Amino acid sequence: MSDYSSILLENAVKQFASLPGLGRKTALRLVLHLLRRPRNEVEAFADSLTKLKADVRYCRLCHNISDSDVCPICQSTRRDRQTICVVENIQDVMSVEKTGQYNGLYHVLGGIISPMDGVGPKDIEIDSLVERIEPEHIKEVILALPTTMEGDTTNFYIYRRLMPTQVKVSQIARGMAIGNELEYTDEITLGRSILNRTEYTG
Amino acid sequence: MSDYSSILLENAVKQFASLPGLGRKTALRLVLHLLRRPRNEVEAFADSLTKLKADVRYCRLCHNISDSDVCPICQSTRRDRQTICVVENIQDVMSVEKTGQYNGLYHVLGGIISPMDGVGPKDIEIDSLVERIEPEHIKEVILALPTTMEGDTTNFYIYRRLMPTQVKVSQIARGMAIGNELEYTDEITLGRSILNRTEYTG
Numbered sequence: 285m286s287d288y289s290s291i292l293l294e295n296a297v298k299q300f301a302s303l304p305g306l307g308r309k310t311a312l313r314l315v316l317h318l319l320r321r322p323r324n325e326v327e328a329f330a331d332s333l334t335k336l337k338a339d340v341r342y343c344r345l346c347h348n349i350s351d352s353d354v355c356p357i358c359q360s361t362r363r364d365r366q367t368i369c370v371v372e373n374i375q376d377v378m379s380v381e382k383t384g385q386y387n388g389l390y391h392v393l394g395g396i397i398s399p400m401d402g403v404g405p406k407d408i409e410i411d412s413l414v415e416r417i418e419p420e421h422i423k424e425v426i427l428a429l430p431t432t433m434e435g436d437t438t439n440f441y442i443y444r445r446l447m448p449t450q451v452k453v454s455q456i457a458r459g460m461a462i463g464n465e466l467e468y469t470d471e472i473t474l475g476r477s478i479l480n481r482t483e484y485t486g
Numbered sequence: 487m488s489d490y491s492s493i494l495l496e497n498a499v500k501q502f503a504s505l506p507g508l509g510r511k512t513a514l515r516l517v518l519h520l521l522r523r524p525r526n527e528v529e530a531f532a533d534s535l536t537k538l539k540a541d542v543r544y545c546r547l548c549h550n551i552s553d554s555d556v557c558p559i560c561q562s563t564r565r566d567r568q569t570i571c572v573v574e575n576i577q578d579v580m581s582v583e584k585t586g587q588y589n590g591l592y593h594v595l596g597g598i599i600s601p602m603d604g605v606g607p608k609d610i611e612i613d614s615l616v617e618r619i620e621p622e623h624i625k626e627v628i629l630a631l632p633t634t635m636e637g638d639t640t641n642f643y644i645y646r647r648l649m650p651t652q653v654k655v656s657q658i659a660r661g662m663a664i665g666n667e668l669e670y671t672d673e674i675t676l677g678r679s680i681l682n683r684t685e686y687t688g
Contacts, residue, residue: 287580287583287584288551288580289545289550289551289552289557289558289559289576289579290542290551290552290553290557291553292534292537292538292541292542292553293538293542293551295534295537295538296534296535296538298534299530299531299534299535302531303516303519303520304515304516304519305512305515305516306516310507312577312580313506313507314505314506314507314508315535315538316576316577317505317506318505318535318538318539319538319539319542319551323539323540326535326536326538326539327536327539328501329501329504329532329535330531330532330533330535330536331532332494332497332498332500332501333498333501333517333520333528333531333532334528334529334532335494335497336494336495336497336498336517336520336521336528337520337521337525337528337529338525339494340492340494340495340521343491348491349490349491349492349495349521350491350492351492351493351494355491355492356491357491373518374491374518375514375515375518377491378489378490378514381489382489
């Protein structure tokens, strides 16, 4: 006999425990919580997952997650349609949106170049980025990728691919995080922030 | 517009974030993970929840979760059917089973007496415990409730209710946890473990 007196319970726990970062104990706690909720709520929970998987799409232009063929951001007429911010994934779109400091379009790569993980330029949405520049009259591409070796590699590759289009390519600033102390900032970041110092205008 | 470019995504994230201990960020991470899984896996996930809620039952005798009217433990002929271990909830049944030190039956109260939370003796399965003693010829009831004020109150109440049946009532030992140092054991536990010392037989 298994640890569980109910196979139905065991199945549900196994499903939750298959999610990243959830162990058996947490999974059991979540399932027992759901079990105490009314039946219609549990059905709504299950429905939201099947519907998501069945009906969700990715924007034809920027590859962000979307309920329609073109996402609300790419459809918007109130955004700067000549600037594209390149990000690794859809969470990053949300992160940039939350800053309230950006009003242009996006391009979601769906990954970054990582030879160690077997991810090459053809595995992510780089071709489709290059193909957007001329038809959409893009003036600037902002690279907002992770500040890691893989991010740097991807930045460089995209830069080289974009050179023939003569679009302006920029990358998000690297330096000390706001609210940090010099003492606790790593040497590479601090060194970079000295090299890349900006004019102080008071 | 919400933070999410997809209402389907937002719904699924809200559902996960409604579970205890899961915040928005974790919920998003889990949903995006599910989104990368094949459709049949997501459907199996959703199915396991609706099936659990629709079909799960509670054992008529011990109130443990079960797929049938009487749970496998209560049905088993290989267990000591004259001893009942009283626990607060179904997780506790699993915990005791895992020790491998108990081979009797269980009785799941579904809570403990807690006036602060408005839980009285009638809100948990105490009557049904008392009613099991004579028909099932129970010889011993082991109280395995939390060692808290509420647990103690519930122990005492059950003890008083069982007195007329003349069943033997015991409670699980309290003392130092295995592997602990005296120095780091709290005074009450250490005091109790001195009072309740057992004969050393070498």
